[in-house]
Amino acid sequence: MAIPADTIAAIATAPGRGGVGIVRISGTKAKAIAQAIAGKLPPERYARHTTFRTPDNQEPIDDGLLIVFSAPHSYTGEDIIELQGHGGSVVLDILLKTCLNQGARLAKPGEFTERAFLNGRMDLTQAEAVADLIDASNTAAVRAAQNTLQGKFGQQVDQVVRGLIDLRIYIESALDFAEEEIDFLSDHRLIQQMQALSQRIETLLADTQQGILLRDGIKLAIVGAPNAGKSSLLNQMTGEDLAIVTPIPGTTRDVLRAAIHLDGLPIHLIDTAGIRDSEDPIEQEGIRRARKEMEHAHIILWLHDDQQDDDTAPVIHLPTGTPVLHIRNKIDLTGKTPGFNAENKDYAISAKTGEGISSVKCAIKNLAGVSSVQDSGQFLARRRHLDALNEAMHELQTAQKTLETTQAGELCAESLRRTQIALEGITGRYTSDDLLGEIFGAFCIGK
Ligand SMILES: Nc1nc2c(ncn2[C@@H]2O[C@H](COP(=O)(O)OP(=O)(O)O)[C@@H](O)[C@H]2O)c(=O)[nH]1
Ligand SMILES: [Mg+2]
Known part of the structure; x- marks a missing residue:
């Protein structure tokens, strides 16, 4: 992608009322535009209090601080001007329109950060982290x-x-050196080096998986028979009265969602309709949706009413491969000891009193493998990083196999080249316009 030559501007602060509102301009015309609005510019990186005026008739628009960052020592690597005025949407709109009239173009979402990337101020993982930091919950x-x-x-x-x-x-x-090629390639150290690199990619893969969980969270579907206490559990875990709870079986029909955190791990809780054979078309639709949520869940919490023999097993149809925690609820009525029961491999809780729920939370963290969420070195990651690492791993293993079995140097070299391309896609040395559009399109305007 070519480095753009035009000048962009946007309101960098969040919409709405605020003490301060910032218009940011980046590009070759930034200084000229600022001069037209504010007169003589302050020295670089000094904040000067000044009046912002319309260039044609010198009407005051606002007053505030003006800061100049000269290329290449700025966020984007281009000349940047920040006009820090009052945080009102109309006054900021007028200030922005004035910049646009002076030859700037309205920035697209993420365009400042995209320029920072294109100008080599940061790699692609860092650019992505800017958006993730803003969105961090x-x-x-x-x-x-x-x-x-x-x-x-x-x-x-x-x-x-x-x-x-x-x-x-x-x-x-x-x-x-064709005649010595075989000697070169049969050097055992080559294989050792490849193994060492595989190991490092393996570590990166594990960290990336954690990083994705930390960014996107895990989906937890609460399923079970009607009246098992699913909605009560959702309410207990969120600490809010979100779902309607009644003694009438079949109360929940719509899928309810709530977000919580377990030691920094985002959890998307999903409460569903109780699963049973039902003639009611609305309930049937609720059950269909409950099954769909189960298919997409990372972990399923299967709730049983401890007072009753469970008859959900024949109708529930759990997806294969998804971990399931069996939970016996309402122990405040049955008097069972709260927590994990090693014999039955289930968890005894009361959704009403909250007893035993901490053991379920622990189990969730263990299943997600995130005991080390608090690690100081943990980074956030995305699906595309994982895909790239998997591809790199595959190519590197192909290279190693080629060397071990056929000693075909050309083929081995080609696989190593592909390994490198896959890895460099992560940091953005090799990218497509489509990928950049996808990444920066998800940003907010003004960043
Ligand atoms: N005593 C007691 N009652 C519960 C408990 N959990 C749920 N209930 C009651 O069981 C009934 C059904 O609960 P609800 O959460 O709506 O179940 P759902 O149909 O699975 O969503 C309601 O009357 C709840 O008050 C519990 O742990 N202890
Ligand atoms: Mg319910």
């Missing part, structure tokens, strides 16, 4: 987004890439 996510933003993830990927480049140089130079 809890302290652990903020910390992990900061780690990525500071380049920790990108640096680890780069280290593997450097190792790969060394390997490629060695193998490709061996290819240039």
Whole structure:
């Protein structure tokens, strides 16, 4: 993608009323536009209090601070001006329109950060982390987004890439000396180096999986017979009175969703209609939706009423492969000991009093494998990073197999080249316009 030559502007602060509102301009015309609005500019990186005026008739628009950041030492790597006025939507609109009249173009979502990436101010993982930091919903996510933003993830990927480049140089130079090629390629150290790189990709894969969970959270579907206490459990876990709870079986028909955190791990709780044979078309639709949610859940909480023999088993149709926690509810009535029961492999709780629920929460964290969410080195990651790492792993293993079995140097070199391309897609050395559009299109305007 070419580095754009035009100048962009946008309101960088959130819409609505606020003490301060900021218009940001980036590009070659930024300084000229600022001069037209505010007269003589302050020295770089100094904040000067000034009046912003319409250039044609010098009408005051607002007054506030003006700051100049000159290329290349700015967020985007271009000249940037910040006009920090009062945070009212109309006054900011007028200020922005004035900038646009002076030759700036309205920035697209994420365009400032996209320029920062295109100008080499940050790699793609860092650019993604900017959006993730803004969207972070809890302290652990903020910390992990900061780690990525500071380049920790990108640096680890780069280290593997450097190792790969060394390997490629060695193998490709061996290819240039055909008569000694076999000697070169049968060197056992080559295989060892490939194994070491595989190991590092393996570690990155595990961290990335954690990073995705930390960013996107896990889906937890609460299912079971009508009246087992599913809606009560949702209310107990969120600490809010979200779902209607009644003694009438079949109360919940719509799927209800709520978000909570377990030690920084985002959990999307899903309360569903009780599953049973029903003639009622509305309830049938609720049950159909409950099944659909089960299909997409990471973990299923199957709730049983401890007072009754459960007759859901024949009708529930659990998806294969999804972990299920069996939970016996209403122990405040049956007097069972709360917590995990090793013999029955189930958890005894009361959705009414909250007893035993902490053991379920622990089990959820263990299943998600996130005991180390609080790790200081944990970074946020996305699905595309995982896909790229898997592809790199596959190519690297192909390279190793080729070398071990056929010693075909050309093929091995080609697989290593592909490994490198897959990894460099993560940091953005190799990208498509489509990918960039997808990443930056999800940003807010003004960032
Ligand atoms: N005593 C007691 N009653 C419960 C408990 N959980 C749910 N209930 C009651 O069981 C009935 C059905 O609960 P609800 O949450 O609507 O069940 P759902 O149909 O599975 O969503 C309501 O009358 C609740 O008050 C519990 O742990 N203890
Ligand atoms: Mg319910």
